[in-house]
Amino acid sequence: MRCTHWRRVPLDLVREARERSAAECVDRAVQCQLAPHDDGEHCGLLGGDLDEYGTALWLR
Structure with a gap:
C-alpha cells in the first residue's frame, strides 16, 4: 500500500x-x-532510464 497523495x-x-x-x-x-x-514530504517518480546507471528523476 502507498500514500494516496497526488501532485501535478x-x-x-x-x-x-x-x-x-x-x-x-x-x-x-x-x-x-x-x-x-x-x-x-511526498516523493513521486517522474521518470527513469534503463541505461547502465539506472538513473531516476524524483519530485519531492
Missing part, C-alpha cells in the same frame, strides 16, 4: 525532466511512492 508536475519541471532524462515520457501528475502518511 509544473510544466517547467516536465520540460527540464525531459531534457535531463533519456525517457521519452514524463508524467504530468505523480503519486507519492511512500507508505501511507499524513504529514511530511
